[in-house]
Amino acid sequence: MGGRLVGARPFIAHPSDQRPDQGLTAMANLASLKRSSTALTTGAWKRPDPDLDLQILTRGFTDEYQDAQASKQRKAAKGFGGDPEKLPVAMKRSINIECLIKHCLIDVKMTDDDGNPVSFEEFCDTIRDPDFSELATAAFTAAGMVSADREADAKEAEGN
Numbered sequence: 001m002g003g004r005l006v007g008a009r010p011f012i013a014h015p016s017d018q019r020p021d022q023g024l025t026a027m028a029n030l031a032s033l034k035r036s037s038t039a040l041t042t043g044a045w046k047r048p049d050p051d052l053d054l055q056i057l058t059r060g061f062t063d064e065y066q067d068a069q070a071s072k073q074r075k076a077a078k079g080f081g082g083d084p085e086k087l088p089v090a091m092k093r094s095i096n097i098e099c100l101i102k103h104c105l106i107d108v109k110m111t112d113d114d115g116n117p118v119s120f121e122e123f124c125d126t127i128r129d130p131d132f133s134e135l136a137t138a139a140f141t142a143a144g145m146v147s148a149d150r151e152a153d154a155k156e157a158e159g160n
Contacts (some may be wrong), residue, residue, distance in 0.1 A: 043106045044149065048141035056139060057107040060147030065103035069096060090130070097128055097136055104143040 043059045059065075072095045073084040080086040087095075101124050108123040118126075127136040 044146050045109075046142040046145045048138040048145060052138060053111065054135075054138060055109040056105065056142040058139070058143045058146055059104045059106065060149070061143055062103060065099050065143075068103055069099045072099065093130075093133075093136070094128070096140075100139060100143060101127075105139060 041059060041062060043057050045055050045057050047055050070084075073087060073092065074082075076091055076095060077084040077087055084092075105120075105124065108118065108120050110118040110123060112118055123135075126132050127139050
């Protein structure tokens with residue numbers, strides 16, 4: 001892999017020492033780096049856990065989500081010397097869930113234990129409850145899935 005021995009230790013050549021036809025890694029094509037900005041901003045249905053009968057219509061982690069999260073954490077950190085890293089985990093989780101609800105989540109398809117549909121409001125109330133942290137994690141996973149979607153994946157989903 002571009003290495004040659006110098007003394008008793010292998011010397012790994014820097015990629016710039018390689019000829020263009022001897023690259024150490026394959027170059028990504030531009031299309032593979034493109035994200036679906038439509039799904040990111042208008043939302044897409046995601047099933048974050050194949051073991052759960054749960055579908056979430058969510059936007060990805062938009063700039064609005066990131067800005068609100070950072071702002072709320074900075075404001076909350078004033079009582080902790082101004083350092084958001086010092087916020088208790090429960091406080092960060094609460095802030096992040098509120099930002100997720102306000103800026104990402106749109107709708108949900110889910111039933112309760114009796115088979116009754118769960119409303120979006122009920123779902124939001126439930127993910128605020130620390131006893132349902134796995135459901136909150138699923139909601140964050142769904143938003144992360146939208147953020148990571150490639151344009152081709154989004155077009156394929158529209159065809160289904």
